[in-house]
Amino acid sequence: MxxxxxxxxxxxxxxxxxxxxxxxxxxxxGKVDVARDTQERILEVIAxxxxxxxxxxxxxxxxxKNLIGLVVPDIMPYSIEILKGVNRAIAESKFxxxxxxTGDAQKNGAVLHEQHYVSxxxxxxTDGVIIVASATAEFIADAPIVAIDPHVINPNYPSVQGMNYHGALEVMEYLFGLGHRRIGFVKGREGNVSAQRRFQGYKDALEKAGIALDETIIIHGDFTQKTTYKNAHSLLASDNRPTAIFAANDQSAIGVYQAAEELGINVPNDLSVVGFDxxxxxxxxGLTTVDQFLSEMGYIAVQMLIKFINDEPLDLEIHKMQTKLVVRTSCQRLLQPA
Amino acid sequence: MxxxxxxxxxxxxxxxxxxxxxxxxxxxxGKVDVARDTQERILEVIAxxxxxxxxxxxxxxxxxKNLIGLVVPDIMPYSIEILKGVNRAIAESKFxxxxxxTGDAQKNGAVLHEQHYVSxxxxxxTDGVIIVASATAEFIADAPIVAIDPHVINPNYPSVQGMNYHGALEVMEYLFGLGHRRIGFVKGREGNVSAQRRFQGYKDALEKAGIALDETIIIHGDFTQKTTYKNAHSLLASDNRPTAIFAANDQSAIGVYQAAEELGINVPNDLSVVGFDxxxxxxxxGLTTVDQFLSEMGYIAVQMLIKFINDEPLDLEIHKMQTKLVVRTSCQRLLQPA
DNA sequence: TCAATTGCCGATAACGTTACCGGCATTGAT
DNA sequence: ATCAATGCCGGTAACGTTATCGGCAATTGA
Known part of the structure; x- marks a missing residue:
C-alpha cells in the first residue's frame, strides 16, 4: 500500500x-538566455x-539554496517564542x-553538538544559520551565522541579545516599590551568561538599596520548572521564606507557583513572584514578568542573517533588545513590612 | 568580524x-575493512x-542519511504538541x-505546497517524511511517508489518526449529563476531515438525544482563535445564546472565552465551554477538553516511519489514537433547565 | 611450498545539479 | 557584402561523497 x-x-x-x-x-x-516558447514548454513538462x-x-x-537553518536546543516555551518571530520573518522573505x-543540550557534549549541527x-x-542560546564562542562554518541570546562572552559571530541586566534592575525596582525587602532569587543555568547578568542585576539592586545579600533565600535552578519546584520547596516551607521571589525565567517562576500551591501559600497574597521572558x-x-521580546529577537535575527548572506553591511554586530516589565497579578504591595 | x-x-x-x-x-x-590503528589515526585527524x-x-x-523530515503547516499550539512527541522519539533513535x-497553508496553493516540501x-x-495535517491524498516521493491527522479520506500513505467522532460523542454525553440541552458548536476549518468528524459526532449525539439541530447556534470557524472570536460575538450577545458551547478545537474555545469575557458572560457560570486537543x-x-494525545501521536508516527524506512512490516496502516475527556472547570451543571 | 583466502586499501565511477565555455544561427552595423 | 554582436542552446566539468571493483601483502590450509 x-x-x-x-x-x-x-x-x-x-x-x-x-x-x-x-x-x-x-x-x-530563471536565467534569461532561453527562448520564450521553449521556456513555456519546459515549464509545462515540469508541471x-x-x-x-x-x-x-x-x-x-x-x-x-534559499534556505535558512535554525538550531535550537530544545522544544520549550522559550524556543517557541523565538520560532514564532523567525517564522514571521521567513514568511516575508524568499527563504x-x-x-x-539539538536535543538534550545540557549534556557534556553540548559544545561539540552545536558545532556538529552548525556544520x-x-x-x-543552507545559506546561513541562526543559533539559539549557543554555548560555543567560535564556529567553523561555510555560511554566515547569527546568534540569538548567545551564552558566551565574545562570540565570533553577530548576535541579538536581551538586556538581561537592565531587565533585572527593573524587576527589583518594581518589587522595592511595592515595599518588598526580603526578595529571593531563583538562579538560572550554571555558566549561562544571560542568567549571570540577571543575577548580577539582582545583587546590584540589593546593594544599591542597602540590603545585604542573603544567600539562604537564593535558590539554585537551571531554567526548568522541575528543578526549581524541587529546590524551592524547602525554602518556602521554612520560616525563612521571603516575601517575594524573582525567578531567572518564567519556567522557574512556574516551578515556584507549583511549590507554593502545594504548600498552601497563596500567590500573590502570601508571596509575590516575578519571572523573566x-x-x-x-x-x-497572571505572572508579572520581563518581556524581552523573544519573538522580535527571532524576527531581527533573520533580517540580520539575510543581510549577511547578501553581503550587505550590518548596522550592528550586536543588536541589543529592549526589555519591558509586564505587570500582571502575581505581586502585591507589602502591607506590614517584615 | x-x-x-x-x-x-x-x-x-x-x-x-x-x-x-x-x-x-x-x-x-563504520565499515569493518580498516586496520585498527589507521582508524584511530583518522578519527584523531577528524576531531x-x-x-x-x-x-x-x-x-x-x-x-x-539518518535524518527524518517533519512538515508542519505552521507554528501553533497544535503543531507544538505533536513536535514534542516527535522530538522525544527522535531522541531515542539514531535519527x-x-x-x-509550510507557512500559510490556508492559501490556495496549499496542496501544491505540500507536495513541494515533501519532494x-x-x-x-531525508530518509523519510512525517506530514502533519496533510490535505494531499497522494504524494510522489522517493522516501517513506507517514501522516499525522491527515485531512483527506483515503491517503496512499500510513497515518496516525485521532478518534474525532468518538471524542465528540464523549463531550456531548458529558454536557448532557450536566443537564445541557441547548449546545452550540464552533465548526473547524472547511474541508478538514477531522473537523467534519467532530461535527458529525455533535449532530449524531443531538439526534440520539432527540434534540433538533439548531443552525442558529452553530458558529463558523477555521480552528483559529481570531475567527471564532469574531463569529461568536454576535451569537453570545443575542437572546439566542446557548447554555454550552462545544468548540472544534481548543484555540476556538479560547476565542469563545475571549468573546464571552468582553460581553461580561462568565465561564462557567453563564456559559459552559468545551474544547478539543x-x-x-x-x-x-481550566478548559475542559478532549485529549487526543497529540504528543503521543507524534511519538508513534516516528516509530512507524522508522519501521517503514527499515522495510519492517507495519502492524497497522492506520493507527487510531484513543481520546480522553479531560474535565476541568469550564463547565457547570445547569441548575434551571431552559 | 604453493594455492587460496583474508585483511587492508586505493582508484574510479557514479549521484543530480549548475557554472562555464563554446558554437551555431540570426540580426545589425558599416 | 562582410564582420561583429547577439540570442539561444548543448556539451563538459566540476561539487563532495559513497559503492564497487580490483590489487597487493599477509596469512592460512593442505
Missing amino acids: PVKKRAMTIQDVAKAAGVSVSTVSRVLN KLGYTSNLAARSMRSHR DLLVYT LLSNSV NISEAKYL | PVKKRAMTIQDVAKAAGVSVSTVSRVLN KLGYTSNLAARSMRSHR DLLVYT LLSNSV NISEAKYL
Missing part, C-alpha cells in the same frame, strides 16, 4: 521536453511530471526555514 | 591522515580538524530531525 515512487530528475524533464539538461536548468533558475529539483544535488553545486533541534547545515544545505503561558498565569 | 571559514572536506582529512578518501569514508561509515561530512554530498550518493514549516525533503536529504494552554485556562 504505502508507495515509494521514483522521483523525477532533470534528465527526465529534458528528455520529455526534447532539450538538454542545461536548458532545463536555466529555466529552473506535468511533478518534478522538484533535488535539494542535495542543487546545494552541492550551487551556492544559493525557507529548516529547524534543527551539518552551513556546510551544505514573558512566554505565552505567563499571560494565563 | 563575522567569520566565514571554509569547511573541511573529506579530501583534507585524507591528506592530513596520509590515506585515501575511500579509507576515510569507510571510517566515517582535530573539526570535520563534518557534507550533508548534501552524502545524501546524493548514499541512501542512508535527527529536520522541521519544515524537497524526501527526494534528497488539550493543548498546553488548556490547563491554565
